[in-house]
Amino acid sequence: MQITPLNPEDPGSLGDFELLGRIGQGGMGQVFLGESPGGEPAAVKVIKPAVVDSQSRLRFAQEIEVLKTIWGPRIAAFLGADAEAERPWLATEYVDGPDLARHVEAQGPLPSVLTAALGAVLAEALSAVHTQDLLHRDLKPANVLLGPNGPKIIDFGLAAFTESQVSLTAPHQVVGTPVCMAPEQAAGEKPLTPAVDVYALGAVLLFAVTGHYPHQAATPYMVFHLVTDPESAPDLADAPADLVPLLKDMLAHRAQDRPSLAEVVQRCRAVIEAYGLKIAQARRRLTAHTARQHGPAAPPSGPAPRTAPPPTVPFENPPATTAPAAPAAPAEPTSSADVEEPTPTLPAEPVPHEPTPSPVPDAPGHGAPPDDSHGKRPPAPGRPTGPPRHRPEPARTLRHSVQARRTAERIRAAYAAGAAFAPSRTP
Incomplete structure (x- = not known):
């Protein structure tokens, strides 16, 4: 939805709502993007000064009373109004x-x-x-x-x-x-x-x-x-x-x-x-x-508004540019035509040499030699004294190395031996 800056004659606020920009206009009035003190975005409708009279105020007051009784998940919610204000206004939920x-x-x-x-x-x-x-x-x-x-x-x-x-x-x-x-x-x-x-x-x-x-x-x-x-x-x-x-x-x-x-x-x-x-x-x-x-609403453009430049329209969950994930709910059967998930392809696992565990678990490079420039060990005779060369990091897979597999097997064996449901061993 296109939002434009406020005009110099536009109010800066109505009730508790700060006005950030213009959304659109109709025969009876102007619609602004507003924000509550708690940061809730709202569409604020204001009757044009040229049509504010006793009849328009009465009709506007009737409209407010009707909106107060309307509710539902697919209905833009009523947030506030004042039919007796100098510029009568009505605020409803802003839908981006x-x-x-x-x-x-x-x-x-x-x-x-x-x-x-x-x-x-x-x-x-x-x-x-x-x-x-x-x-x-x-x-x-x-x-x-x-x-x-x-x-x-x-x-x-x-x-x-x-x-x-x-x-x-x-x-x-x-x-x-x-x-x-x-x-x-x-x-x-x-x-x-x-x-x-x-x-x-x-x-x-x-x-x-x-x-x-x-x-x-x-x-x-x-x-x-x-x-x-x-x-x-x-x-x-x-x-x-x-x-x-x-x-x-x-x-x-x-x-x-x-x-x-x-x-x-x-x-x-x-x-x-x-x-x-x-x-x-x-x-x-x-x-x-x-x-x-349609992506998120663009921020107002053009001449700077009288108030602070309105930011990009805030909303709690920005619309995605691709199909959003289904909300958490009991699983429902879906056909392959409805949901297509890519199947990850792992690279072929090489046959690695037995690695030596690194003495610094969080050292960068995953197995690259320690940086001699930090004094961790003196350079070996004949070893270049320039910047250390780092070998390219191999592609990670779910099965990283033989050592990792063996370590995992030992952990599983130890866990199984101590579990309450593990079979008893005969002496």
């Missing part, structure tokens, strides 16, 4: 990685099996949000961050209670992203149901695997027309055959024809298992694939 839109634009669509893994992860995350009687309402590729520990959903600014007792928008006002918006949401229907997030997830997965959306047009108005027209089928061109049935059902025009999120998870698992993988393996492959394409 690109959003899905940038990844697909830079690296191309995801393979089918990784798209299915992404679908299972996001469907499960949205399902947890729905159990809290909330909807996201604006799921799109830009709101899916591909972090070093897997994808996470951000920006619940349009989230609303499913009972529609609380609304963050005015009556008959349609807010959201048209290319990922469900037909009933685009038509302004109320109340909305969890099916709107199912449709949006289908649009996100279609974009992830093909690079295009269900409906695309030259203007937002034309997109709205295509989305709300029951005769306009979603464009599934270039979608892999194993994902077409699921995507078609998720993008159904009528809300009641779409599958539940629990069904989406199971159908994504079926696609993954058809490749001979388990869901955990596919998830690790997804994270490794996106981490391999």
